[in-house]
Amino acid sequence: MTTPIYVRMKQSIRIPVKKEIRLYDVAKVTGTLLKKQTIENMILHRIKAEDKNIIVIDSYSIVDQIVSRFPEREVEILGPNQCVVHIERKKKKPPFFVVLFIWLLLFIGAAMAIMNFHYDVAMESVQQKLHYMLTGEEEKHPLWIQVPYSLGLGIGMILFFNHWFSKKFNEEPNPMEVEVFKYQEDLDHYVAIHENKVEQKDEDR
Structure with a gap:
């Protein structure tokens, strides 16, 4: 019997501008016999100029990446199915x-x-x-x-x-x-x- 990997997604987060969004940014991971650090550091999305300030990370992309690396494990998604990522760019103080x-x-x-x-x-x-x-x-x-x-x-x-x-x-x-x-x-x-x-x-x- 395979041991499942539990992923609890966050509903909405705010992060500063950076090049990549990793799994630990949008979700928490737990489970037995788990390579937690490897899974949490998976890159889900590379931020591009056309992304502007809002990105939606779907649970499908998370399941797809985990299963492709660990085909013997089951993945259980807890919480919401999407995480809305708000990219906070540097704002000038108003006059x-x-x-x-x-x-x-x-x-x-x-x-x-x-x-x-x-x-x-x-x-x-x-x-x-x-x-x-x-x-x-x-x-x-x-x-x-x-x-x-x-x-x-x-x-x-x-x-x-x-x-x-x-x-x-x-x-x-x-x-x-x-x-x-x-x-x-x-x-x-x-x-x-x-x-x-x-x-x-x-x-x-």
């Missing part, structure tokens, strides 16, 4: 004025959104009525309500997004990180289906 412009644009946009929301729900009128209910006096600008409310709004947003600049308050992902993760997962799934170079080569034969 300071571009960062400042984007920051001001987002700040003004967020401020306008909050102010328009408050205008739509008549927040000022609500706060005036709340002040009258609690004190029995009419006040056009009940600052003792408006100031804590404004501070609480900012603190609430910080706690909601679980970030203060680069610092996180706990290990839980914030809603933005969850949405970015879902987007990246959908993107990787799309790329794995529509840009699978191994399947395209098979169809061309």
Whole structure:
């Protein structure tokens, strides 16, 4: 009875620019009586200029190479059938004025959104009525309500997004990180289906 080689593929990875993608980059290998280092160093793909920044490594190419070298062994693929490789090329830091412009644009946009929301729900009128209910006096600008409310709004947003600049308050992902993760997962799934170079080569034969 032949002993199987177990290969657990990664769903998505990011690697710096290099000439070759080897098996250890996209998967983990285990099994008994295994020449692990030899298998892990198998070259799966040589990076070319036309590859751009995304490469899809299919499990078929892994099985094909292992079986060709070790025909007496069985190969079991665990996890996803493709690994989407994102090649991270060196990026230039954006100019300071571009960062400042984007920051001001987002700040003004967020401020306008909050102010328009408050205008739509008549927040000022609500706060005036709340002040009258609690004190029995009419006040056009009940600052003792408006100031804590404004501070609480900012603190609430910080706690909601679980970030203060680069610092996180706990290990839980914030809603933005969850949405970015879902987007990246959908993107990787799309790329794995529509840009699978191994399947395209098979169809061309």
